[in-house]
Amino acid sequence: MASKQALNILKLKKMKRKGEPIAMVTAYDYPSARLAEEAGVDMLLVGDSLGNVVLGYDSTIPVTLDDMVYHSRSVARGAEHTFIVADMPFMTYHGSLDETLRGVRRLMQEGHVHAVKMEGGAEIADTVAAVVRAGVPVLGHIGLTPQSVNQLGGYRIQGKDAKDARRLLEDAKALQEAGAFGVVLELVTEEVAAEITKLLEIPTIGIGAGRGCSGQVLVFHDLVKYTDNYREKRFVKTFADAGSLIKAGIEGYVKEVKGGLFPAEQHVFGAEEGVVGSLYGNKESKPEQEAVQQTDNEAERKVGAAR
Ligand code: KIV
Numbered sequence: 001m002a003s004k005q006a007l008n009i010l011k012l013k014k015m016k017r018k019g020e021p022i023a024m025v026t027a028y029d030y031p032s033a034r035l036a037e038e039a040g041v042d043m044l045l046v047g048d049s050l051g052n053v054v055l056g057y058d059s060t061i062p063v064t065l066d067d068m069v070y071h072s073r074s075v076a077r078g079a080e081h082t083f084i085v086a087d088m089p090f091m092t093y094h095g096s097l098d099e100t101l102r103g104v105r106r107l108m109q110e111g112h113v114h115a116v117k118m119e120g121g122a123e124i125a126d127t128v129a130a131v132v133r134a135g136v137p138v139l140g141h142i143g144l145t146p147q148s149v150n151q152l153g154g155y156r157i158q159g160k161d162a163k164d165a166r167r168l169l170e171d172a173k174a175l176q177e178a179g180a181f182g183v184v185l186e187l188v189t190e191e192v193a194a195e196i197t198k199l200l201e202i203p204t205i206g207i208g209a210g211r212g213c214s215g216q217v218l219v220f221h222d223l224v225k226y227t228d229n230y231r232e233k234r235f236v237k238t239f240a241d242a243g244s245l246i247k248a249g250i251e252g253y254v255k256e257v258k259g260g261l262f263p264a265e266q267h268v269f270g271a272e273e274g275v276v277g278s279l280y281g282n283k284e285s286k287p288e289q290e291a292v293q294q295t296d297n298e299a300e301r302k303v304g305a306a307r
Helices: 009-018 030-039 065-078 097-109 122-133 146-152 162-178 190-199 242-258 288-306
Strands: 022-026 043-046 083-087 115-119 138-143 182-186 204-207 215-218
Touching: 009 022, 030 043, 030 065, 043 065, 065 083, 065 097, 097 115, 097 122, 115 122, 115 146, 122 138, 122 162, 138 162, 162 182, 162 190, 182 190, 190 204
Parallel strands: 022 043, 022 215, 043 083, 083 115, 115 138, 138 182, 182 204, 204 215
Antiparallel strands: none
8 A cells, every 4th residue: 555655636736836747657457557656657547448458348338346446456556655546437426426435435445546537527526526525636537538438429539629628628627626636638639738727727637638738648558559459549659669579578488388498407496316216116215205395395495586
């Protein structure tokens, strides 16, 4: 569980005031969280995008609260000093307030995150306000909201015309008014995102929302290209090609196993002389039980040292 986290919502607001860019990335498990923390991110998001990039679904809709809790917990173990936000998954904050707060409680108590994110604008402002009143920081999320992809008619750019721009601005203001500590702007035109950022006191975190936001968030698997069926997206820059590297490594392994090259001399453990003979009743070796026991102990020691 986080104890010495580097950031909190007050520091975030200060970063916005000072114009210091905020770097956020998603993480879904222990190793990705550790790598991101060591790389110096300001904030981690356990995004329900895990549905797409980790669980193999074609949207975020099937992701459950249990999935989010499970993944949040491993992220929290990997990034003990980083501020962690987790997504409230599809339809877990549109019923009763009791149900919403139960979900929030599970993410915080079982998932060990510091804040939650909810998709939606003015229509969820009362819910956001109630969660904030309960003492939990909330990150808003407007623009393209993947949980409503079927209603939005696909993954479309938001804020292209004046009516849409006004709606986005009103949503952002409603979230600020409700006490959200920041707002994610997803797939929003650059001009509109920059204007919203100017008009808000709280930071905006953009993904496909241009250069005028207070910070940026990218999906871990996009930024390091950690997949085989990678699809280019205009708003993503791939900073590393981990997918190709990992695949080449596994191909090398398969080739060496099939070619009898792995394991080699340096990867194996030897038994004491005579141990094999003792399996066939060779009296000159140590009493069977003792010899096998000693070999087991030695192997365990070597395996321990190798780890
Ligand atoms: O789930 C997610 O990864 C997100 C980001 C795209 C902001 O919500």
